[in-house]
Every structure is written in structure tokens, then in C-alpha cells.
Amino acid sequence: MNKDAVNIYDIARMSGVSIATVSRVMNGSEKVSEKTRKKVMDVIGKVGYTPNVFAQGLGLNTMHTVGILVPTIADQYMSSAVAYLETELIKHGYDCILGNSGFDMEGKQKKTEMLLSKHIDSLILVGSTYAGDGSDTNATEYIRAAAKRVPVFIINGNVNGENIYASVCEDEKAVYEAATSMLRRGRKNIVFLTDSHSYSANKKKNGYERAMKSVGKAAKEAKDGIIYVENHIHRVRDQLLAMENLKCDGIIASNDMIAIGAVKYALAKGMDIPEDIEIIGYNNSTLAISCAPEVTSIDNHTEEICKDTVDRIMKILDGGEEKLSHKISVPCTLIARETTM
Amino acid sequence: MNKDAVNIYDIARMSGVSIATVSRVMNGSEKVSEKTRKKVMDVIGKVGYTPNVFAQGLGLNTMHTVGILVPTIADQYMSSAVAYLETELIKHGYDCILGNSGFDMEGKQKKTEMLLSKHIDSLILVGSTYAGDGSDTNATEYIRAAAKRVPVFIINGNVNGENIYASVCEDEKAVYEAATSMLRRGRKNIVFLTDSHSYSANKKKNGYERAMKSVGKAAKEAKDGIIYVENHIHRVRDQLLAMENLKCDGIIASNDMIAIGAVKYALAKGMDIPEDIEIIGYNNSTLAISCAPEVTSIDNHTEEICKDTVDRIMKILDGGEEKLSHKISVPCTLIARETTM
DNA sequence: TTGTATGCGTTATCAG
């Protein structure tokens, strides 16, 4: 059971050379005659030798592996991001190892440690939950600690520190513009729905508040328009239905799941969408088009961000100590559908 | 960069014992005095020593890691299954490493090889795509090859072979019953929508055909009711709209995405759901409740199957060569919503 | 109870 059996010594013996030569052949060294290379390759081809990655890793201290940490892979945004990342990493000859951390601090630290212990060459944190709310530096100390060992990349979040790199989308701007355009269309009471205090959620919230203030709303009024909900369709709907004095003609949600809860709320209230109420979601996921009416959503360009992240990882890993900017941001795009006018 | 630096020799030196003793402490051996254990633990706690997993793996030939292969993690069913599997595996002290194989043979073989090369203790294949269509044994040869190295578990698929274990849900029965109940409610023209020829899709198809025949439909007629579509909401809708002589009052789909495409089709046709047409999806995913009307769906008990799979893996890994059945199956449950009467 | 010595499969250094 679990017999790799054939090792470099076997190949060496079978092809009448030393292990050093076999190793050279495997690693494509120039310093080996075409004749012996062929001899060795023939044997390898015949018996199907694969180097033992542990032994390799032991010596080289690298596994050509990057760790990817997500709060939960059972989330459309995370799973699609992981899919993009994996696809890109493979192209560069890196495998990936996945960790589900959950949202609590203990899980995050533990899983970070787990990934680190696998001697990953780099660590990718997916989701703004890893950025804390952007203020508490204790909450992100484990990230800085990890960055002492390998370069850390955060997708859709930002943490300051040496060897930490961030890729974010311009959430603040996107929500500001979405809200502003609603206001231009004459909407009077716009609310913002979110389920989190993460870095990203806060940026969206700021965009909303700035838009509200730009049309003369008082700070308090803008704050009151922010409603915290659970990330669950029916519970969003029910929570809104339970708010008896809720009067709104526009909703911006921090993800599509919540937006669909809002749609269900509006339908339950007998409102016409988008005439009576406009709704905008976030992430432009499959959920947005599964709904009826289909939900206008802000696309945060996950694929682009992921590709870009992998590119930057390779720059550091291959190119050595090249200096690259610690943070890049990409603009979002509003995908208009049936829940806006 | 990437300095683990502190190894077992350091700890041994710092606590004035031999590396053997440190190793014993790390592995919780009985044969070490409380005094020295404490001494060593103190040092470890102070400097934060973590054993090098490569060195461990080199000697023991196990990494306490299981490989999970999915065609694509960017799929609700796969990602939720992976989440369940990972949660369970962690409880048993196993980490997991993920591979995205795609749906073509080359990717499947390649990624299987990749995972195997990481010295996983077991391999889990998620999705019936890995079972081929159940007939062509060439298409599953790489699975049998993998099973020579480690126990292989297939979620929602079946491949015969030594050291290969399967967990499936009773798709045939579930679809048979769903179709039968539609027929009992007086539906005359029921069609079955699927995007695949996988083991699981075929079982569902068989359930549909059996139900049709049970009410006296000719074999040909039953066959004609099977429509192959793409796994994409709008393309399903458009394909159905393009079929000018399509007349149906009942649709069963092999997943929720397709079912929602069917809903969109019915709505575009101006049909009333469920009065004019009933629709049943599969997987009972978030998509099913995001739609309006919300889609009746068959729950295939992913969580249960995943838990069960991990339990069986542990029986083999911990318990040695215990014989367990090569295939278990769990029943499905119909979750009635607004697209059925 | 503790320490010593060896093997695990590579890669890399250094002679030849």
C-alpha cells in the first residue's frame, strides 16, 4: 500500500549511472551527454519514476505550492476566486493547497499556521474578512507574522506591512456612483444593506454615505440608512418586512444574496420593480441572473484581480526581490439588469 | 526569507536534552518524565517550534493529508461538498489539498497524478463526472491506478475496483418518484433536462424513463422527452424557446441552474407556474430559493454523504485493513416549493 | 527514562 517503491537509486542502478546523473537529467541540467540522458530517460519512461516531493522539499525548502485561505469555500465569490487563482497558478507550475478558516480569529490564525507549516511559497488570503475593519491592528497581527515567512497577498482587502500585498476593487467609488445615479433618477430614500464590518463592506458603506451627504443629507440620516442583515435570502426579506416604518425606493446591497432578499421583500410588499423601488447587488454572480426580475449588480472583476495577483506573486517568487507596489486597485463595473431603470 | 530556522536540534540544545527526547515530547510519547517534558515544552512554547512536515513525511511516508479532486470548484455543488469534507477531515487531524481537474480526461489524469505525488493518504473524487458514464472502463483506468496507491473515494459516482469506495444518492429513485407524482397530478408531457452523460445524470435519466414507461409511454416517446442543454440559465431558456413544437406541462432538471433556465422559459412564454407547468430542480442549492417563483428541488444530502465518506476514510486509515462495503447509497428528499402544485 | 546512530530520497558541492 502506498508504495512509491522506485526511487532515484533504482533508476541510477537500472541505467548504470550515479544518482547525481539521474538528478541532473530530471532537472534538465546542461552538463550531461545526450547519450546518457537518453539512456536514463528510457529507463524512467519505462518504470515511471516520479521524484519524492518531500525529499525535494527537504533540501530545497520549497514545494512550488501556494496556500490559499478562504473563510468558507461554500460561497460563490470565494469559490470562483479560488478557481481563477488555481488556474493561473498551475500555468506557472505552482500547485495550491486550500484552507477554510471560518470567520473567527482562532480559525484564521490556526489555518494560517497550518498552511505555513506546509512550506508554501506564498500565501493568498481571499476576502476582506482578513483585513479586519481596517483599524484594529491586533486583529491582523498574524498576517504580519506570516509575512515574515512568505509573501502574503490579500484579495479584496488591505493590511499594511512588510511583504504584504493587496489587490482591491474600488468599492467605495462603485457604490458612490451607483447611489448617485439612483439619486439622479429621483430616488429619495435609499438604504444600504450589508452583513459585515469587513474592510470591503466598510468601503462600500463609505461610498453610500458620501453619496447621501452629497445631496445634502445629514450625517445622521445617512447613517440611519445603513441596515445590517444576515447573509441569507429569507432572513433578509423577513427582517425588512418586520421593519414597519421602513420606507425606501432604492436599495444597495453588499452582495447578491442580500440583494435577492431585498427583491423578495419588495415583491412581498407588492411593489413594482424597478418602478417603485430600485435594487442593486454586488459581485455579479449567478445569483443575480437566477432571480426574477434579474438583479442589477456591481461586477468587481474577480478574475482580473486574481490574475493580477498571481502575476505579482510570480514577480516576487521568480524575479527575486523586485519591488512592487503594495496595493493595486481595479475599478468596478455596473451591470444593469431589470432591477434598475 | 522563508526561514524556519528553528529545528529539532535547536530545541534539543536549548533544553539540554537529545533530539530523540524532543521528538518524544512532540509525539506525546509516554516514555518521558514529567520534568523533562515540561522543560522541553517551555522552550518550544517560547521559540515556537513546528516540526518540518517534509522531514516527517520523508520518514513516515504520510502527511496526514487527503487530496480532493473536483472538476471545478466554481460550482455550488462542488464547493459546498468541499466545505463539508474539509470540515470533517480537520476534525480527524487531516488537512486537505485541492485540485481542479476540469472535465476532460487529460486534466483528470494529470491532477490525479499531481495529488498522488503529494503523498496524500487518500483521494476523494467529487462528482459523478469521475465515474464516466458507467460503461467505458478505459475512461476510469486512471482511477484504478490511483487506487493501487491510496484508497479512493468517489462522491456521487461509482467505479468498480479494488480499494475504490463510492457514496451515491438514489438519483434514479428520486427522479422516478418526482416524475410519478407529476403524472399523478395529471401532467401529460414531462421532459427531462440535463447537461451531462455522467453516471449521476444517467441514473436520473433512467428514473425519468422508467416513470414514463410506467404510464404506458413507448420507449421512443420517453427517449424523446430527454433534452440535452448547456449548464447556463439563459442558454437553457433560449434553447427551449427555440424549440417551436415543444409542448410540455412538466420539467425535471438535473440541477437547479438548468431548472431556473426552465423557469425563465416558462415565464417568457407567459405560462403560469405551477398551474400551466411544473418544474423540479436538483441539488436544493441557494439558486433554488433565489428564483421567483422559488424552485422545488431534490435534495441529495451532500452533507450527509460527505460526512459518511470521511467516516469511512478514517475507518480505513486508522483502523487498518478493515473491510467495508464498496458502495453506500442514501435516499434523496424532495423539497417542495412554488414550482410544483 | 534518555541518548546515539541510522535511514528516508533529493539536490548540490566538490573531486575526478
Next chain:
DNA sequence: CTGATAACGCATACAA
């Protein structure tokens, strides 16, 4: 161009 040999860090059989 090729071969012998020393790391790499740990677990463990064997000694003490």
C-alpha cells in the same frame, strides 16, 4: 561530463 558524499530535519530501533 560524471561520481561520491554531505546536508536537509525528523522518527525510531537499539543501547545504555
